[in-house]
Amino acid sequence: MCGIVGYVGAKPALEVVLEGLRRLEYRGYDSAGVALVAGDALFTEKRAGKLAKLDKALSAGTPPAATTGIGHTRWATHGAPNDRNAHPHLGAGGRVAVVHNGIIENFSALRAELESAGQELRSETDTEVAAHLIEAEIDKGADLTTAMRQVCRRLDGAFTLVATTCDDHDQVVAARRNSPLVVGLGEGENFVASDVAAFIEHTREAMELAQDQVVTITGEQVLVTDFAGNPSEGKRFHVDWDIAAAEKSGYDYFMLKEIAEQPQAIADTLLGRFTDDGRLHLDEIRLSDEELRGIDKIIVIACGTAFHAGLLAKYVIEHWTRIPCEVELASEFRYRDPIVDRDTMVIAISQSGETMDTLMALRHAREQRAKVLAISNTNGSTIPRESDAVLYTRAGPEIAVASTKAFLTQIVACHLIALYLAQVRGLKYGDEITAILRQLERIPSAVAEVLGTVEPVRQLARELGDVETVLFLGRHVGYPVALEGALKLKELAYMHAEGFAAGELKHGPIALIEEGVPVFVIVPPKGRGVLHDKMVSNIAEIRARGARTIVLAEQGDEAVAPYADELIALPAVPTLLQPLVATVPLQVFSCEMATVRGHDVDQPRNLAKSVTVE
Numbered sequence: 137m138c139g140i141v142g143y144v145g146a147k148p149a150l151e152v153v154l155e156g157l158r159r160l161e162y163r164g165y166d167s168a169g170v171a172l173v174a175g176d177a178l179f180t181e182k183r184a185g186k187l188a189k190l191d192k193a194l195s196a197g198t199p200p201a202a203t204t205g206i207g208h209t210r211w212a213t214h215g216a217p218n219d220r221n222a223h224p225h226l227g228a229g230g231r232v233a234v235v236h237n238g239i240i241e242n243f244s245a246l247r248a249e250l251e252s253a254g255q256e257l258r259s260e261t262d263t264e265v266a267a268h269l270i271e272a273e274i275d276k277g278a279d280l281t282t283a284m285r286q287v288c289r290r291l292d293g294a295f296t297l298v299a300t301t302c303d304d305h306d307q308v309v310a311a312r313r314n315s316p317l318v319v320g321l322g323e324g325e326n327f328v329a330s331d332v333a334a335f336i337e338h339t340r341e342a343m344e345l346a347q348d349q350v351v352t353i354t355g356e357q358v359l360v361t362d363f364a365g366n367p368s369e370g371k372r373f374h375v376d377w378d379i380a381a382a383e384k385s386g387y388d389y390f391m392l393k394e395i396a397e398q399p400q401a402i403a404d405t406l407l408g409r410f411t412d413d414g415r416l417h418l419d420e421i422r423l424s425d426e427e428l429r430g431i432d433k434i435i436v437i438a439c440g441t442a443f444h445a446g447l448l449a450k451y452v453i454e455h456w457t458r459i460p461c462e463v464e465l466a467s468e469f470r471y472r473d474p475i476v477d478r479d480t481m482v483i484a485i486s487q488s489g490e491t492m493d494t495l496m497a498l499r500h501a502r503e504q505r506a507k508v509l510a511i512s513n514t515n516g517s518t519i520p521r522e523s524d525a526v527l528y529t530r531a532g533p534e535i536a537v538a539s540t541k542a543f544l545t546q547i548v549a550c551h552l553i554a555l556y557l558a559q560v561r562g563l564k565y566g567d568e569i570t571a572i573l574r575q576l577e578r579i580p581s582a583v584a585e586v587l588g589t590v591e592p593v594r595q596l597a598r599e600l601g602d603v604e605t606v607l608f609l610g611r612h613v614g615y616p617v618a619l620e621g622a623l624k625l626k627e628l629a630y631m632h633a634e635g636f637a638a639g640e641l642k643h644g645p646i647a648l649i650e651e652g653v654p655v656f657v658i659v660p661p662k663g664r665g666v667l668h669d670k671m672v673s674n675i676a677e678i679r680a681r682g683a684r685t686i687v688l689a690e691q692g693d694e695a696v697a698p699y700a701d702e703l704i705a706l707p708a709v710p711t712l713l714q715p716l717v718a719t720v721p722l723q724v725f726s727c728e729m730a731t732v733r734g735h736d737v738d739q740p741r742n743l744a745k746s747v748t749v750e
């Protein structure tokens with residue numbers, strides 16, 4: 137939600153900031169804007185809509201030369217997505233410019249205070265309040281850093297604020313609470329941004345800031361303090377992916393590239409995590425064997441696609457560890473007074489590591505002394521940092537808003553955790569674990585095989601471009617896959633799509649079936665006996681009522697053929713691993729459907745990649 141960039145150095149700040157915004161646009165695209173420190177004044181330009189609109193406005197004018205600047209790409213919370221509410225926002229005298237990610241929860245009271253002091257605010261945003269307050273502190277004699285600290289101490293909620301001023305040409309000050317902020321450490325130049333992607337082409341040396349820290353950057357210096365002004369330190373890290381990972385590399389969309397990267401992402405997530413004798417070692421899990429043996433309940437919390445990975449985690453965790461496992465939407469968990477204690481392990485799954493609902497749920501769990509294990513794709517992000525332990529997926533940067541490779545690697549991570557628990561608790565013999573790990577190692581080539589056969593799925597999307605409803609049916613681990621297929625289609629193709637547990641069909645959803653309604657059915661492997669046979673009956677039932685059945689089934693599954701209008705053959709894999717292959721055609725279908733319907737695949741309407749507000 138909202139991408140922010142700040143730059144101080146010797147290069148043209150406008151170019152650096154705009155390029156940074158381009159790489160952060162996935163975080164929000166309701167409006168975009170920049171502020172440059174130009175002589176004794178601030179230059180700002182901002183436009184509602186995507187970055188291209190801002191680019192156009194800037195090209196039509198003559199922006200001044202500047203080497204200090206800030207920029208913003210917005211996902212609107214307070215105030216409509218129009219030019220007036222676009223960031224940056226200025227203080228009353230126009231000498232301080234501020235960009236912001238998050239929500240300042242006490243902004244109404246602060247706004248009332250400013251208005252009663254005679255200040256006129258020009259927008260409906262919470263951000264403008266911060267700009268006015270910072271400038272007011274400077275008017276009273278504070279420097280920009282001190283002003284930022286003073287104001288941050290008065291703010292409630294979640295925020296990353298980045299400010300600059302024409303009173304001092306060569307500095308940008310940023311602060312964070314509950315929202316992401318990283319510093320890029322260059323030679324004679326420094327950066328602040330919501331994500332390393334913004335500065336990766338300039339430097340791969342970075343620093344993450346902790347909660348309630350303020351950083352002041354100049355071309356030569358990076359100074360970190362806490363909100364009280366005490367010297368503090370950020371945590372330095374090296375970004376180990378390069379610029380190519382953040383480029384489309386010839387694909388029309390990031391989503392297509394990320395779908396294609398899935399075999400590698402899975403292989404990377406497995407890499408080095410088991411020893412030559414087939415035992416799992418998960419070094420990052422900083423929980424002792426004793427603590428892991430003491431766990432009597434697991435609760436998985438997550439949102440969206442990560443929640444679907446969590447639903448799958450339940451099957452594998454309970455199957456291999458026999459520890460009871462609940463799965464809950466992070467946004468619900470926190471508010472229902474869940475039963476959690478020191479013997480509970482909470483697994484928080486989040487690609488970005490910044491999702492506010494998941495973060496708040498994990499804090500709630502830790503307050504009750506549960507052990508929290510994060511599964512995340514983003515090194516050093518808030519959720520892993522605040523957890524007791526972490527298992528990183530290694531999908532590389534996921535830029536398309538629709539999650540694909542992160543999902544498959546989250547499923548793999550859940551398998552690894554379940555097997556690790558089984559190993560530590562002595563529930564599985566070494567050779568059993570080795571055998572399962574060998575099956576996992578074959579998954580990248582199985583996914584690659586599916587990717588090689590998806591052209592008919594694209595063709596089907598082109599044929600079905602005009603339908604209004606698509607349904608998805610699954611049983612057992614096929615059920616979360618059905619939910620994920622429907623979510624992808626909703627978010628990308630803006631159509632009615634629903635996933636159901638096939639056993640629920642006759643309890644209501646079957647009423648939705650009418651002539652020609654496309655229904656994707658995920659069929660368990662043939663070897664699953666009753667489970668498989670029940671699914672075949674379900675296909676027959678919906679087909680008899682006119683559904684157009686698109687059946688995903690194991691290669692050579694003769695039993696389903698008579699009831700399948702379309703048959704998508706999946707490589708034979710064990711049942712618990714089937715979601716890793718069955719999800720792929722559904723991703724491809726949604727992506728193609730969005731293209732056919734003329735939508736922006738990478739930036740679907742109303743959405744943003746990381747949801748950093750509740």
Ligand code: M6R
Nearest residue numbers: 440441442486487488491538539
């Ligand atoms: O970064 P997270 O994994 O915490 O994000 C959770 C959801 O917001 C995310 O999976 C969302 O549902 C995706 N856009 C779905 O494709």
